[in-house]
Amino acid sequence: MQIVANVLMETINWDSNGLVCAVVQERHSLRILMVAWMNAEALQHTIESGYAHYYSRSRRKLWMKGEQSGHRQKVFEMRLDCDGDAIVLLVEQLGDIACHTGHASCFYRIYQQQNWQIVDPIIKSEDEIYSSQSNEQ
């Protein structure tokens, strides 16, 4: 746990739960794929492995994106914002699906006519994605 420099971690403005917001952007299309949360352990695993790891607030545990779906995210760049409480990950999205619903991006609903309308297709059904296990988000 010592190979990541303290200065890297100390610059981050972790919230009261020890988390930082992570915005995930696809490196070719620049499409925003998802927003997740990282604790220090998730960030460290991301740096060490080169694949995005997050902290699940609902399940209260570390997870590697794609650990069940195979839809891993290879990280090419990480940026930190001015006040240190948000990170942008520039990634290559394996399988071209980031969302557990089977949409390419979690942001598949657009505000139109005073509601959130689904505008993007499901590329693969959840059943197909999680044929053997389930639970990933």
Add this chain to the structure above:
Amino acid sequence: MQIVANVLMETINWDSNGLVCAVVQERHSLRILMVAWMNAEALQHTIESGYAHYYSRSRRKLWMKGEQSGHRQKVFEMRLDCDGDAIVLLVEQLGDIACHTGHASCFYRIYQQQNWQIVDPIIKSEDEIYSSQSNEQ
């Protein structure tokens, strides 16, 4: 306060503080400019005015982006994610500066060599931006 349909607001998964995460993306470059927070009032003002409004967690109040700097954000599209706790705003950034530091984007630091290195220039100094007042972020 009634002109925005309840269904719009009820679909959002507001956190325990009544906030939703807002990721701001420039509509031409698709660059991620900043991450901020919205309460229901900020979202309503954004929809009604067409310009991004946020809720400042530090100052505990609604603010319009650019109210002091002039660097307003004209909103062209809003997307909601699968679990309803994050919004992407696609904006035109007036003045081409989103960050209170004078950088184009708040994400001006990249992870390199175990640290966060500043890689983008300051376009305009804070003094120049906030010549008469200050306090915006």
